[in-house]
Amino acid sequence: MTRKRHKKIREKTPLPALAHQNRITSPPTLIVANRIAIGGEDYLKKNLIRIMTDSAKLAEEPEFTDLYLESEKTIQVTEHWLKKYEKRLAAAEKKGPDAYQEVFDEMRIEVIADLATPAFRKEADARLQALLDRLMTTNDLTKLEMAMLLKPLLGMKSIPWGLCGLILAISNRTMQQAIQEYEEDKSLYDSVVEALKAEGVDDIDIPTILEHPDKLEQIGQKLFEAQLDLRQRADKQIW
Numbered sequence: 001m002t003r004k005r006h007k008k009i010r011e012k013t014p015l016p017a018l019a020h021q022n023r024i025t026s027p028p029t030l031i032v033a034n035r036i037a038i039g040g041e042d043y044l045k046k047n048l049i050r051i052m053t054d055s056a057k058l059a060e061e062p063e064f065t066d067l068y069l070e071s072e073k074t075i076q077v078t079e080h081w082l083k084k085y086e087k088r089l090a091a092a093e094k095k096g097p098d099a100y101q102e103v104f105d106e107m108r109i110e111v112i113a114d115l116a117t118p119a120f121r122k123e124a125d126a127r128l129q130a131l132l133d134r135l136m137t138t139n140d141l142t143k144l145e146m147a148m149l150l151k152p153l154l155g156m157k158s159i160p161w162g163l164c165g166l167i168l169a170i171s172n173r174t175m176q177q178a179i180q181e182y183e184e185d186k187s188l189y190d191s192v193v194e195a196l197k198a199e200g201v202d203d204i205d206i207p208t209i210l211e212h213p214d215k216l217e218q219i220g221q222k223l224f225e226a227q228l229d230l231r232q233r234a235d236k237q238i239w
Helices: 003-012 027-060 071-084 086-095 097-115 118-135 141-154 165-198 206-210 213-226 228-238
Strands: none
Touching: 027 118, 027 141, 027 165, 071 086, 071 097, 071 165, 086 097, 097 165, 118 141, 118 165
């Protein structure tokens, strides 16, 4: 995120109300709540960007480790917006890193806006509440404060989820998983083609092979019997 965007957030974003004040009972929670209350509006303004950025750390908390966006849709949406922003990104790159990052951040906001469906937002909010409930019983004041402020921030329509480190971390690992799955699929496909060629099938025409399932099953059994590792990789991909 660029300095320009940070300034815009501070000027136009209303401050969030502290979430679940009636549940502030544990000593760690009281410490954080008092810190925020004493600091007042200036404290919130100064720490707004830090909270949004550093929340990426929360993606590794137990409540979020298994939360992903939909892999195929993530790739499709990202490709769509990359094409839309292709010329602007190229022009910004010539101006320098800061200009490029600003345009890239803008594009990323659009990507997350498309990917963060109402169902995903509801799930993320529920997990954030679960995280907050757990942190209230710990002495991790840094993460507790982050969760206490992040929850109401994400509930504000004026703040794009594409500026939240937690959501961006989830998006990034979804993309990494999608890329890994693609590479595994391609590796398996290449191995099958190579095995078919070794069996004397020189002209690999997958659509034609698929039209003859009996022949495909026969070839598959022969290949898997000869190459146990290929069978194991195929089973892994199926699961």
